[in-house]
Amino acid sequence: MRKIRVLFLEDNPDDVELELYELRKGGFDVTHDVARNRQEFFEKIAPFAADIIIADYSLPDFTGIEAIHACRELKITAPVILITGMGNEQVAVDSLRDGATDYILKKNITGFAARVKRALDIWADQQTMETVKQEKGRLQHQLFQAQKMETVGRLAGGIAHDFNNMLTGIMGYTSLSLRTLADDSPIRNHLQIVLDVSRRASDLVKQLLMFSRKIPLELTKVDLNGLIRKNVDFIRRVVEETVEIRLDLQEDLPIIFSDEGQLTQLLINFAVNARDAMQGKGVLQFKTRRCLPNEQRQLNDRFAGVDQEYVCITITDTGCGIPAGEIDRIFDPFYTTKDVGKGTGLGLAIVYSIVTGHGGWVDVDSTPGHGASFKVYLPTRKASDPEQKGREREQKDDADLCPHISHTQETVLLVEDEAMLRDFSTDMLQSLGYRVVSARDGEEATAIYQQRHQEIDLVISDMIMPKMSGLEFFSKAKAMNSDVKFILVTGYCLEDMKGKVIRDMSAILMKPYTTEKIAALIRQVLDE
Structure with missing residues (x-):
């Protein structure tokens, strides 16, 4: 027998018993509850978690149409069948237009179970189509994001290449000039400043190259917990003393093959981002764990069925949070909400590039005023081609x-x-x-x-x-x-x-x- 949970919106107990009889006769194993008015409907609709709602078209203080609208507002997607003792074709059309899955006259209760089965099947098909639609939208967004980052990465790499050529000329001619100057020359200090500024520009170019994946990965065996512990003192110096750093590191974490230098850069970038979001006061937590089986499946599906084991680093802060409209942009290069001169907008873009360059993924969850949580998923695979x-x-x-x-x-x-x-x-x-x-x-x-x-x-x-x-x-x-x-x-x-x-x-x-x-x-x- 097919098990279903039915919520009846009905003030006539005889009608409920008749409808239950038809459902059981039609092969359903029914668990049910009854709401006899508006108040009982709102009390029972969410906790009961009905598979289908069978609602009288009109009660003294509530109507079936109002019940449909209420379900929509409460994000309850269960199908609703309207049933009434009187009505006409126009009422039926209006009911279906308002969202009813079916419209049944009480005097024509024969075949009721078949109508319910049909409504459940239609609803299941609609849910499947909606899931496919959402998944398609998610994949399209993911593809667009990847293509956007790849395009901007190529642009950044090209800019970095041209800028490197110019810096090579500047630094080269400056160092040549310094070689020909006397130690007490008044312009020696000026040229040294030019060289120092050029080196700072070179560091910025390296960030561009890291974002565009033009910096090579040096894959080695890395103990993720050990890496975090080793860098926690440096991270304390990066953030304010009033920021509390907490570690929640799962023991026996698998060794991963990664670039230790780039992972260190990732931790520092997250720390700087959290420091600015917390304005120097709050809690910054680093948490590690093995990925759960369902996460493993989702990640493997994301990467075209590649069978990998993943570990997860969660970086959480108690800062100002990220507005919903900005979450999709935080990994964009040069995007920043900081004041002019207080950030390049490359910090999280470099994080994204480092993670995806390692074959991983990063998710973010944030509520304005309640901080942000970043989950970084990294594969534990071995380096497939050290020569490459x-x-x-x-x-x-x-x-x-x-x-x-x-x-x-x-x-x-x-x-x-x-x-x-x-x-x-x-x-x-x-x-x-x-x-x-x-x-x-x-x-x-x-x-x-x-x-x-x-x-x-x-x-x-x-x-x-x-x-x-x-x-x-x-x-x-x-x-x-x-x-x-x-x-x-x-x-x-x-x-x-x-x-x-x-x-x-x-x-x-x-x-x-x-x-x-x-x-x-x-x-x-x-x-x-």
Whole structure:
């Protein structure tokens, strides 16, 4: 028998008994309750949780139509059948238009169970269609958000690339000028300030590159609880002393494979965001746990059925909360509600990029005036291709790269499409005593190297160039000379490149760089 819960809105007990008899005769196992007036209806409708409501069209203080409207306001979606002792075709049409699933005359009660079954089936189909519609809307919104972030990420990456080129020229010429000035020159301090400001601009570019996923992931085994504990003292310094930091860390959490540096940046960005939302006073909590089975299924469905185990970090604050109209925008780059000069609008955008770059997801729940809660879901998978996640050769600060540079007569092939950078690099290399042969793109460099590779001691090539990229040129140069010494210069990460090609290179130099940095790297490569 089919079990159903029925709420009768009816003041005649005989009618209720007759309708119950028809339902049970028709194969239903009925659990029921009766509301005889308006007050009883509102008292019973929510707690009873009816599968269907059978309402008399007209009671002394309440009507079936009013019951339909009340259900709509209370967000109760159960189907409503109106039943009456008198009526006509127009009343039936009006009732259906107002939201009734069916309209039945009491004198025509035969077949009542079949009508109820039909109403339940129609309602179930409608609910299925509504669920599909909502899921379609959710997926469309998710796709739009992903495409928007990808588009803005490409834009940010392109801006960062061009800005890196300009910074390389600024920092390069400034460091060249500093090398020629006397220690007591009055403009030395001015040039040092230019260099310091350029480094700050370089940090901003790194944030853009992190958002656009142009910074490589260095995947290692990470104890998430240990990472949070290790950084909690630093986070305390980031937030005000009046902010209480609480940890609720589930023990025996699975080890995850992730970039520890980027996860640290994620924690700091959340802490800064919470500090500003709480205006220096409140509670900031970090909570970790294994994902529940239903969350696992939802996340695996979200990522096209990929079977993964996930852990969850929940970051909760007691700040001002996020208005509903702004939640969809908080991960947009450069979107900020802070005063001018108090934020770049990249903090949560970088969080989004870090999480999705790790194959995870981030959800937010907030009520204005009651704080915000961010849930970050991260997969526990192993790195599938360590070679593909290669990281460029570690570069130290300029202060650590000031060895004595010996002036030699070695020949360097310089490949750079930007005229300003090509001129600077030529001047810089010549000032260090190198002979320089320059090319504007990979095709020109290939022709030069084919003719003169025996006299060329080192190749320094930009990665992104018209006609032929630096990687393509490296492959051709390697074919001509298997021992070629090759430094690839780039403002991007190389995680999408083939690991073997990168490993065969002598070094990777990230833009922007100073004269000291490239000079030391050149000597290191040539002296190997």
